[in-house]
Amino acid sequence: xxxxxxxxxxxxxxxxxxxxxxxxxxxxxxxxxxxxxxxxxxxxxxxxxxxxxxxxxxxxxx
Numbered sequence: 001x002x003x004x005x006x007x008x009x010x011x012x013x014x015x016x017x018x019x020x021x022x023x024x025x026x027x028x029x030x031x032x033x034x035x036x037x038x039x040x041x042x043x044x045x046x047x048x049x050x051x052x053x054x055x056x057x058x059x060x061x062x
Contacts, residue, residue, distance in 0.1 A: 015038060015041060015042075017045060017047075019038075020041070020042045020045050020047035021047060023050060024038065024042075024050045024052065025050075025052075026052060026060070026061035029060075029061060031061075032059060032060060032061045032062055035052050035060035035061040036052075036053075036058075036059055036060040036061075038050075038052070038060070039052045039053060039060045
């Protein structure tokens with residue numbers, strides 16, 4: 001859990017509500033870590049997970 005919290009801090013500030021409102025796919029991210037941080041921030045903002053976690057294990061774009 002600590003690693004995920006660190007990832008959120010690293011990436012979260014770069015996204016706006018407009019980013020969450022637009023549909024995102026795995027190809028929109030540099031790696032799974034970035035996609036997971038985006039997915040978690042998007043869920044917290046009320047925009048959903050963008051279907052980035054296909055197997056529902058909490059890690060996006062594996």
